[in-house]
Amino acid sequence: MFTPPLDALLMLMxxxxxxxxxxxxxxxxxxxxxxxxxSLLVAAYFLYGLYKEVEVAENGIVTRAFDIPLxxxxxxxxxxxxxxxxxxxxxxxxxxxxxxxxxxxxxxTEYYTLMLxxxxxxxxxxxxGDFFTLFVFWELxxxxxxxxxxxxxxxxEPIEAGFKYLIMSAAGxxxxxxxxxxxxxxTGTLNFAALADGLTAxxxxxWLYITLALVIVGFGVKAAIVPFHTWLPDAHSAAPSPISAMxxxxxxxxxxxxxxxxxxxxxxxxxxxxxxxxxxxxxxTMFGGNLMALLQDDLKRxxxxxxxxxxxxxxxxxxxVSHDGLTASLFHITNHAIMKTLLFLCAGAxxxxxxxxxxxxxxxxxxxxxxxxVFFAIGTIAIAAFPPLNGFWSEMMIIAAGVRxxxxxxxxxxxxxxxxxxxxxxxxxxxxxxxxxTKVSKRATKxxxxxxxxxxxxxxxxxxxxxxxxxxIGASSKAAEALLNIExxxxxxLGGL
Amino acid sequence: xxxxxxGVVGLITTVFAALIFSTLIVEYEFPVFKYADPDQPPxxxxxxxxxxxxxxxxxxxxxxxxxxxxxxxxLFAAAxxxxxxxxxxxxxx
Numbered sequence: 001m002f003t004p005p006l007d008a009l010l011m012l013m014x015x016x017x018x019x020x021x022x023x024x025x026x027x028x029x030x031x032x033x034x035x036x037x038x039s040l041l042v043a044a045y046f047l048y049g050l051y052k053e054v055e056v057a058e059n060g061i062v063t064r065a066f067d068i069p070l071x072x073x074x075x076x077x078x079x080x081x082x083x084x085x086x087x088x089x090x091x092x093x094x095x096x097x098x099x100x101x102x103x104x105x106x107x108x109t110e111y112y113t114l115m116l117x118x119x120x121x122x123x124x125x126x127x128x129g130d131f132f133t134l135f136v137f138w139e140l141x142x143x144x145x146x147x148x149x150x151x152x153x154x155x156x157e158p159i160e161a162g163f164k165y166l167i168m169s170a171a172g173x174x175x176x177x178x179x180x181x182x183x184x185x186x187t188g189t190l191n192f193a194a195l196a197d198g199l200t201a202x203x204x205x206x207w208l209y210i211t212l213a214l215v216i217v218g219f220g221v222k223a224a225i226v227p228f229h230t231w232l233p234d235a236h237s238a239a240p241s242p243i244s245a246m247x248x249x250x251x252x253x254x255x256x257x258x259x260x261x262x263x264x265x266x267x268x269x270x271x272x273x274x275x276x277x278x279x280x281x282x283x284x285t286m287f288g289g290n291l292m293a294l295l296q297d298d299l300k301r302x303x304x305x306x307x308x309x310x311x312x313x314x315x316x317x318x319x320x321v322s323h324d325g326l327t328a329s330l331f332h333i334t335n336h337a338i339m340k341t342l343l344f345l346c347a348g349a350x351x352x353x354x355x356x357x358x359x360x361x362x363x364x365x366x367x368x369x370x371x372x373x374v375f376f377a378i379g380t381i382a383i384a385a386f387p388p389l390n391g392f393w394s395e396m397m398i399i400a401a402g403v404r405x406x407x408x409x410x411x412x413x414x415x416x417x418x419x420x421x422x423x424x425x426x427x428x429x430x431x432x433x434x435x436x437x438t439k440v441s442k443r444a445t446k447x448x449x450x451x452x453x454x455x456x457x458x459x460x461x462x463x464x465x466x467x468x469x470x471x472x473i474g475a476s477s478k479a480a481e482a483l484l485n486i487e488x489x490x491x492x493x494l495g496g497l
Numbered sequence: 498x499x500x501x502x503x504g505v506v507g508l509i510t511t512v513f514a515a516l517i518f519s520t521l522i523v524e525y526e527f528p529v530f531k532y533a534d535p536d537q538p539p540x541x542x543x544x545x546x547x548x549x550x551x552x553x554x555x556x557x558x559x560x561x562x563x564x565x566x567x568x569x570x571x572l573f574a575a576a577x578x579x580x581x582x583x584x585x586x587x588x589x590x
Contacts, residue, residue: 001566010570017577110581117574124567136567140574147578154586188533198532205532206525210518 002074003064004046005084006127009120012039013113020109029108033099036112040092040119047088051081059488063129075129075192075492082330082479083126083257090249090337091119093454094242097345100450101242101352111151117144118246122254126261129493131180131190134258138176142169142222145251149239161231161238168231172221179214182207183266193493196265196486203269212267212274216281219262222255225281225315226288229308233292236304237357241348244300248307248344249337256311257333260318260326265486271321278319279410286312286417293424299347299357302424303340306383309421310336316414317398320405326480328397331473335382335390335465342379342458346372349451350432353444359428364437368444371452373433375459382462384425385418390465393473 001007016032016039023031054062054076064074095115102108117140124137146169150162184190186207187198202208217228224232232252236244263274289309296302310332317329349372350365351357366373382389385396395418402411465472482489 014570014573106586107581107584110577110584113577114574114581117570117577120570121574133567136571140567140571143571143578144574147581150582153582182527186528186530186532188530202528202532205528206521207527210521 002124003050003062003076003127005043005050005088006074006120006123008043008046009039009116009123012042013116013120016113016116017109020112024109029103030099032109032112033095033102036116037092037095037099039116040088040095043119043123044085044088044092047081047084050076051085054078054081059485059492060482061488061492063492064127073130073133074127075489076127077482077485077489079257079261079330079479079482080126082475083254083333084123086334086337087119087122087126087250087254090246090341091115093341093345093458094246097245097348097451097454098240098242100448101348102240105152105240107151111148114144114148114151115243115246118148118251122250125254125258129192131183131192131195131262131266135173135176135180138173138258141251141254142173145243145247148243149235149247151240151243152238155238158238161234165231165235168221168228172218172228174218175214175221176218179211179218182211182214186211191493192262192265193490196268196490197494199266200269208267208270209273212263212270215262215267216259216274216277219255219259220281222252223259223315224252224255224285224308224311226285226308226312229285229288232308233301233304236307236344237298237300241300241344241351244304244348245341245344248304249341252307252311253314253333253337256314256318261483264321264483265489268486275319275321278315279407282312282316282319283410283413284312285309285315286414288312290417290420290424293421296424297359299350299359299362299428300344301357302359302428303343303347306421306424307336307340309417310340310383312417313395313398313414316410317401319410320401320407322401322405323477323480323484324397324404325401326483327473327477328394328401330479330483331469331476332391332394332398334472334476335394335462338458338461338465339379339383339391342375342455342462343383345451345455345458346376346379349447349455350376350444352451353447354440356440359431361438361440363431363435363441364433365441365444366433368437368441369446372447372455375452375455377429377433378459378462380425380429382466384422388463388466390462390469390472392466393469397473 019035020032054060060078062076102111121137121141121144125134125141128134128137146162146166149165150158152158180190183195187195189195221228236248239247267274286309289305289312293302293305293309296305314329314332317325350362354362356362366376382391385391399411399415402414
């Protein structure tokens with residue numbers, strides 16, 4: 001139908017309620033979670049097959065849905081495969097962790113159905129070769145994430161956060177739809193390749209710039225670019241921790257990646273305009289995220305603001321529009337997904353055992369839960385960009401790319417922000433690990449082993465990528481190359497005509 | 498009465514944006530299908546046919562089935578969302 005990994009995700013998502021119903025009848029509450037984890041492994045297997053196909057394809061691009069030349073509903077290059085791998089792997093960690101974490105909640109069948117739907121949506125977005133196809137998968141991702149944020153509906157906070165997220169995200173989606181209608185009005189097509197080809201001549205077209213502004217605002221809401229970020233801290237802190245990890249680790253990055261793909265392909269002729277705009281937004285996003293993170297006493301809210309700051313770094317890398325910058329950003333997306341998933345899952349373990357997110361009450365929890373505490377410390381040191389952990393390399397690569405692109409002021413501001421972020425990361429380590437346990441912390445017991453396994457693998461990855469970054473930088477470089485190779489992307493469809 | 502400063506700034510910005518947008522609509526004519534002309538240089542890719550725009554748009558109207566299939570999954574997800582949020586609570590003791 002679409003491509004094997006996407007088909008697998010969609011079909012297995014549709015089958016989840018049936019599996020859950022049978023499992024509940026038999027009294028096996030953990031089956032939906034195990035089924036969802038197995039589904040993601042199946043999708044990862046198919047994705048590996050697709051990767052092999054992309055490797056041998058002409059120009060490294062596989063088109064699907066209908067035959068070339070017109071069948072470019074899906075256009076899969078190395079960038080698409082790279083991002084899809086990240087979604088599936090992070091999704092797998094979150095799902096495995098959820099089996100124990102969510103065991104006391106009701107509606108688990110719906111939970112895993114929505115989780116698979118969200119991952120399918122994100123995968124569809126990076127596979128899309130047509131704006132309308134992208135929008136349909138965008139809706140799938142958004143819709144499922146609204147319900148997942150508000151999943152623990154018996155409390156007021158998730159409902160409020162979900163509603164805020166729904167309103168803001170719907171406004172963003174409507175803005176994208178308006179931009180799409182303008183693009184269709186100008187070119188008579190929504191196919192990315194044809195749009196890239198048609199708008200090459202539109203350098204002085206005023207309406208192109210209006211459409212550009214709408215695209216940046218529309219995708220910017222999901223990418224949590226300041227000032228469109230206000231939904232994120234509420235949604236990330238109110239959602240169940242595995243969902244916070246998914247939202248923070250990969251979903252907001254999907255917004256940034258969709259934005260940069262559309263900008264590079266469709267608005268290539270307006271590059272000078274959006275490059276500077278993106279760089280300015282990136283700096284606002286870094287400062288907004290870091291300054292707000294300094295003020296937080298809520299563990300998950302602090303991590304949410306740190307995500308905003310990291311998105312600023314990622315967007316700055318994209319704004320350099322260079323191979324180095326894109327490589328650095330994609331490498332940081334990988335690292336940030338690993339580090340932030342680790343931190344949110346550790347936070348989830350602390351919160352599950354103490355029933356609080358308040359840092360004042362969580363003092364010394366690392367001494368009571370030493371294994372989780374060590375993993376949390378590894379994640380925090382990694383995201384604070386201390387060598388030799390993974391965060392150091394990608395953040396330094398972003399700075400280096402900025403300097404090479406002669407964006408010295410922006411690079412300096414990025415460096416200053418990275419230094420600023422160390423303050424609250426070290427505050428986290430001091431509170432969680434070094435201080436004496438409070439009464440609340442002392443009541444906690446150790447986290448279950450099944451929740452520690454994903455944490456162990458993620459912490460290992462932080463160290464492993466840090467000491468052996470070569471293959472991961474290489475993969476990011478290939479993905480960046482695919483993202484920049486606009487002619488090959490357009491040629492894969494239009495060259496066949 | 499207490500004035501919400503952020504609200505006031507938001508209102509002014511919205512009115513300002515609406516004014517700019519209205520002015521643009523009145524002042525600049527929308528280039529309807531101007532860039533759908535396949536002969537208009539410069540082109541990103543050399544193509545043997547002269548009707549790329551029309552071909553692609555015809556395809557868009559004729560072959561939206563693939564998006565409709567995806568839309569069916571969106572509807573399924575919407576139903577799952579409703580079930581999740583309207584479920585009766587049975588938290589395990």
